[in-house]
Amino acid sequence: MDGIIAKTVLGTFVGICTILFVLQKVLIGKQDPREPPLAPTSIPYFEHAFGMLRQKHDYPLSIYRKTKSAPILTMLMPGKTLYIVNSLPLIQQVQKQYRALSFFPVAGKMSTLACGAAETTREIVMTNVHGDGGVGSVFADVNPMIREVMAPGATLDAMNKDMMATIGRALDEVTKGARGKTPMKLSLKSWIKDCVTQATTNAIYGPENPFKKKSIKEAFWEFEDNFLSVIIGLFPSLLARKGLAARERVAHSFKTYLQNDNHMKGSPLIQGRHRINAQYGIPILDIARFEVAMCIALLVNTNPSMFWLLFFIYSNPALLNDIRAELDPTLETSKNVDGSLTRLLDLTKVKSKCPLLASAFQETLRHRGMISSVRQVMEDTILDGKYLLKKDALVQMPARVVHMDAAIWGPDVEEFNPHRFLRSSNMKKASASGFRAFGGGTMLCPGRHFATTEILAMVAMCVVRFELKPVTGKWTMPTTRNTGVAAAVMEPDQEVEVEVSLRKGFEEGTWRFGLSESKEVFAFVDEDQ
Numbered sequence: 001m002d003g004i005i006a007k008t009v010l011g012t013f014v015g016i017c018t019i020l021f022v023l024q025k026v027l028i029g030k031q032d033p034r035e036p037p038l039a040p041t042s043i044p045y046f047e048h049a050f051g052m053l054r055q056k057h058d059y060p061l062s063i064y065r066k067t068k069s070a071p072i073l074t075m076l077m078p079g080k081t082l083y084i085v086n087s088l089p090l091i092q093q094v095q096k097q098y099r100a101l102s103f104f105p106v107a108g109k110m111s112t113l114a115c116g117a118a119e120t121t122r123e124i125v126m127t128n129v130h131g132d133g134g135v136g137s138v139f140a141d142v143n144p145m146i147r148e149v150m151a152p153g154a155t156l157d158a159m160n161k162d163m164m165a166t167i168g169r170a171l172d173e174v175t176k177g178a179r180g181k182t183p184m185k186l187s188l189k190s191w192i193k194d195c196v197t198q199a200t201t202n203a204i205y206g207p208e209n210p211f212k213k214k215s216i217k218e219a220f221w222e223f224e225d226n227f228l229s230v231i232i233g234l235f236p237s238l239l240a241r242k243g244l245a246a247r248e249r250v251a252h253s254f255k256t257y258l259q260n261d262n263h264m265k266g267s268p269l270i271q272g273r274h275r276i277n278a279q280y281g282i283p284i285l286d287i288a289r290f291e292v293a294m295c296i297a298l299l300v301n302t303n304p305s306m307f308w309l310l311f312f313i314y315s316n317p318a319l320l321n322d323i324r325a326e327l328d329p330t331l332e333t334s335k336n337v338d339g340s341l342t343r344l345l346d347l348t349k350v351k352s353k354c355p356l357l358a359s360a361f362q363e364t365l366r367h368r369g370m371i372s373s374v375r376q377v378m379e380d381t382i383l384d385g386k387y388l389l390k391k392d393a394l395v396q397m398p399a400r401v402v403h404m405d406a407a408i409w410g411p412d413v414e415e416f417n418p419h420r421f422l423r424s425s426n427m428k429k430a431s432a433s434g435f436r437a438f439g440g441g442t443m444l445c446p447g448r449h450f451a452t453t454e455i456l457a458m459v460a461m462c463v464v465r466f467e468l469k470p471v472t473g474k475w476t477m478p479t480t481r482n483t484g485v486a487a488a489v490m491e492p493d494q495e496v497e498v499e500v501s502l503r504k505g506f507e508e509g510t511w512r513f514g515l516s517e518s519k520e521v522f523a524f525v526d527e528d529q
């Protein structure tokens with residue numbers, strides 16, 4: 001009996017999908033032969049939507065492999081056509097046509113939806129997104145401002161120094177714990193999340209940072225955990241209640257922060273964002289809501305990137321030794337008048353003298369990065385002289401397909417190879433444009449220098465000061481099935497409990513960060529080479 005019911009339900013479902021598929025093709029418009037070929041599907045119409053939900057970042061890769069490396073595909077989804085761009089040269093073409101294939105309408109819709117901005121605010125944000133006719137607009141003004149203040153120079157230095165001060169304090173707490181009589185234990189994933197959240201938001205929001213309150217930090221991560229239900233918006237009071245309540249708590253704490261002019265004690269980033277949003281008439285509660293959305297960009301990717309890099313280094317004793325051999329000579333140790341030691345780790349030296357650490361970081365982002373950049377087709381567009389992309393469709397560029405392409409990275413593409421990006425390696429040339437973890441073109445991540453400094457500061461300090469051992473006796477790689485939809489880097493599902501002890505020969509002394517040559521950057525992407 002159960003079998004008959006199951007077969008009937010399945011049959012009805014397949015029937016509905018087929019009818020919808022036919023209706024879409026007949027009523028809404030036939031596939032133009034110049035459009036990219038259809039992605040293979042056995043249950044038309046809904047299979048891709050389910051695939052995306054179930055397999056997430058691995059779905060485009062599985063389709064790519066099924067089609068034996070199709071450079072571009074059309075995916076018909078309920079209510080939307082998606083063009084999936086797999087080949088690197090085509091991705092570069094998409095990046096060049098950044099007005100016809102635009103990020104801003106997607107970002108505007110997503111950020112206003114995610115943060116719950118009022119309809120009137122949505123209209124302001126979505127008006128003239130490219131700032132045509134010399135008139136200016138929220139996006140056209142905010143975007144270059146962010147790029148300016150996050151570029152190497154004095155403003156970035158100040159933020160980096162604030163961020164490193166918070167990291168330094170968190171690590172001193174660990175040292176204190178490790179000097180105690182009982183072994184010091186840390187939940188690695190949660191501890192990193194806490195450090196990154198505090199260090200990043202202190203640097204951006206200044207002394208009155210709302211995230212100094214534990215309840216706000218927790219509310220933000222609760223919002224991020226429930227992000228999908230918030231943006232889907234289906235039966236919100238039932239399915240998105242937790243996420244919406246958490247978002248409101250964070251938004252209202254930002255509202256109080258802004259009303260009290262506390263942003264004037266914060267970084268140029270928050271000052272600039274407040275100034276431009278207010279100038280276009282966005283009400284204060286919605287400016288506060290936009291900060292909740294901004295915190296997604298600020299926090300969601302740095303956090304797992306730092307986790308994975310620490311995981312990959314500590315779970316590989318040879319790599320740990322080799323990276324220590326690079327880092328130790330950069331340490332400056334001085335004796336104070338009272339005989340105590342001060343140890344200085346200068347990030348500028350780390351940047352120029354630790355290629356293996358830099359390569360391991362870049363490989364971490366290649367291996368764990370899974371951004372699927374989305375663009376909206378603003379007008380019928382011909383890509384690469386042959387593919388028609390129809391107005392209103394969406395274009396997706398899944399980084400994971402490029403990052404897992406053996407033609408670019410070689411036969412060990414699936415492996416984590418910390419040496420892959422060393423200058424001596426043959427990979428160097430292919431890697432610059434094939435490395436998509438920070439996106440590319442006009443939408444290249446403006447936070448990459450800040451995030452890189454934060455991750456490498458934390459990881460380098462840990463590596464020179466601490467031994468980390470998993471309490472289970474074995475490093476077990478967490479799965480990543482629950483990675484959130486807002487993430488560009490896979491998030492670990494399981495906690496990793498570690499025991500921390502002080503590294504032999506480095507038990508004594510007070511530790512400091514240094515950062516002298518601000519213009520020196522880690523050049524991982526084409527644009528920074």
Ligand code: HEM
Binds near residue numbers: 372
């Ligand atoms: C490891 C950490 C990070 C990773 C992997 C990362 C990755 C990315 C990627 C892939 C994009 C391009 C999105 C697309 O093409 O659709 C992007 C854009 C962006 N990122 Fe990051 N990001 C990181 C950290 C940060 C930080 C710390 C900030 C803080 C300022 C930031 C701010 C932004 C912004 C504002 C954009 C949008 C670009 C625009 O509007 O022009 N990111 N990021």
